[in-house]
Amino acid sequence: MYGWLWRYTPGPWWVKVLLFAAVAAAIVAICFTTFFPWLSPLLPFNHVTVGDEEPPTPAPTAQSVE
Amino acid sequence: MTISPEGVAQSDGLQPRWRPLGAPAAPATPAAPATPAAPAGSTPTGTATATATPTSTLPPPPEPGPGASPRGGPAASGKNRRQRRQQRRRRRSGAVIGVIGELLITVGVVLGLYVVWELVWTDVEANAEAAVVREQVVTRKDWVIPPEGSEFAEPRDPAVDAPPVDENPLAVPGFGEAWGTLHVPRWGPEYNVPIVEGTDRVKILNKGLIGHYEGTQGPAEIGNFATSAHRTTYGKPYNRVAELVDGDSLIVETAQYYFVYKVYGREIVYPDAIRVIWPVPNDKDGVPTKRVITLTTCHPMFSAAQRYVIWGELEYWADKADGPLEELAAQG
Numbered sequence: 053m054y055g056w057l058w059r060y061t062p063g064p065w066w067v068k069v070l071l072f073a074a075v076a077a078a079i080v081a082i083c084f085t086t087f088f089p090w091l092s093p094l095l096p097f098n099h100v101t102v103g104d105e106e107p108p109t110p111a112p113t114a115q116s117v118e
Numbered sequence: 119m120t121i122s123p124e125g126v127a128q129s130d131g132l133q134p135r136w137r138p139l140g141a142p143a144a145p146a147t148p149a150a151p152a153t154p155a156a157p158a159g160s161t162p163t164g165t166a167t168a169t170a171t172p173t174s175t176l177p178p179p180p181e182p183g184p185g186a187s188p189r190g191g192p193a194a195s196g197k198n199r200r201q202r203r204q205q206r207r208r209r210r211s212g213a214v215i216g217v218i219g220e221l222l223i224t225v226g227v228v229l230g231l232y233v234v235w236e237l238v239w240t241d242v243e244a245n246a247e248a249a250v251v252r253e254q255v256v257t258r259k260d261w262v263i264p265p266e267g268s269e270f271a272e273p274r275d276p277a278v279d280a281p282p283v284d285e286n287p288l289a290v291p292g293f294g295e296a297w298g299t300l301h302v303p304r305w306g307p308e309y310n311v312p313i314v315e316g317t318d319r320v321k322i323l324n325k326g327l328i329g330h331y332e333g334t335q336g337p338a339e340i341g342n343f344a345t346s347a348h349r350t351t352y353g354k355p356y357n358r359v360a361e362l363v364d365g366d367s368l369i370v371e372t373a374q375y376y377f378v379y380k381v382y383g384r385e386i387v388y389p390d391a392i393r394v395i396w397p398v399p400n401d402k403d404g405v406p407t408k409r410v411i412t413l414t415t416c417h418p419m420f421s422a423a424q425r426y427v428i429w430g431e432l433e434y435w436a437d438k439a440d441g442p443l444e445e446l447a448a449q450g
Contacts, residue, residue, distance in 0.1 A: 053220040080231060088235045093320060097236070099422040100356070100415045101317045101331070101346040103392035 236351050244326030244353030251312045251327060255296045260373045262438040270444040271376065271436035276409060281338035281435045282375065291315040293332065300328055300345070300355075301369040301446055304362055311355045313370065317346045326353020331395055337370045337411075338377045338432055344395035344412040349419060349426070356415035359426050367445055368411055368430045376443045379411040379430035386417055387425050394427045408432075 061068045092098060255261065264271065274281075291297040293316045302309050314322045317329035328347040335341035347355035368379040387394055395412050398404030409432035417426035436443055 053217045055216075083228065083231055084235055084239060088232055091232070092236065092240075092324075096422050097420065098319065098324075098348065098351055098416070099389060100323060100348055100425070101319075101329070102387070102389060102394055102414050102425050102427075 240324070240352045241326075241354065244324060244348075244351075248312060248326035248353050248355075251296050251314070251325065252299065252310065255299060255312050258373060262374050264438045264440075264442040266442075268441040270442060270447065271438065271440040273378070273434040273436055273444075275434055276338065276432050279435075281377065281409070281432070283336060283339050294318075294321060296327070298337065298370055298372040301371060302362075302367070303369070303445060304366045305358050307446075310371075311347070311353075313345065323348055324352045326355060328355050334395055334412075335397065335406075337372060338375070338409055338435055340409055341397035341406040342395055342399060342410045342412055343370070344414065346414045349415040349417070356413060356426075359413060359415050359428055362428055366430075367433075368413070368428075369443065369446065370411070371438075374438055376436045376438060376446075377432060378434050378436070378443070378445065379409075380433045381428060381430045383429040385427045385429075387427055389422070389425055391425065391427075394425075394429075399429055 058068060058072075061071055063071070256263075294314060296312045296314045298313045299310050300313055311326070311328050313328045313330055315330050316322050316332050322329045323346065326348070328345050330336075331344040331346065334344040337343050349356045349359060362381050362384070364381055364383075366381045368381065370377040370379070385394065393400050393402065394414065396402060396404075397406040398408075399410060399412065411430040411432070413428040413430075414425050416422040417424045
């Protein structure tokens, strides 16, 4: 896959290296700014409140919740 | 692997080289040591590529050497074809495995990047956001800066001198509003994290802030002042929650007052244990008489299977207008 990409990338080797580096940087940037922030709330590693399963907006009062 | 260079040879680079080699081989004397080697090497080339040109050029050297003759014979072509098919199949499956391997490596790299993002980058971003909020809080119009050089603020016993809950204009803040900060001397003199109304993960907690459970009591109120914050990511305000020992101070600073709680208990519970933030923790029908603070965060670290809970009780409070809090000043 990467060998194929390398072979079909135009230009001399240093142009290929620059292109690959630019594409890799762009992918990392997309991951950090868009993909990971979207993914993170879907994963269960960051839940810190009790009663997480409750919907967040109508917050339960301490008295009323079971 | 043996085929791919030949494919290249046919197209451009190597073809002019082996053709001249083959061409002089026929007229030249067989005495030259290089000539038998050249057709012997090129024989599989011609058969493997199976094009008209190489086979037509190959017959001219009929005396390449004894080693090459059984291979070039017409009887061998069927075996060669089978070999070729096998080779092609092997090559194709190898390519598929190679692509799968590369994809798996890529997934591994992305997962590694996610860990770096989660454990390092969220802290960077959240600390910056929390710093902005802290600046907003301490520059509020009603935020009292304790007068410098004066006496320390007098500690007041809540049992004797009821804390000014109702007079506090920030007693009932709106969702997302930052109305105070938390100091924990055990976590260092620099520790000063804004407290914001609400515990929404994305809007509040992921900004490195401490969230106040909406609907629970306010600071110094009788009942349960319940808070939550991250422990390992997003600025991790409650990172060192397990270091707290009984008697440690949890100092809530509001616009006008200091409320100093002392840690008295801890529990590790499952995420649905909302009982820990009831007005009387763990007692649904209890009538609140104590002024309790609750800290909840995830447990174990880097997981969220459970929750770590710390309780403290209000020991004293002080008016910021009277001067700085001795406990905080003593820290430097």
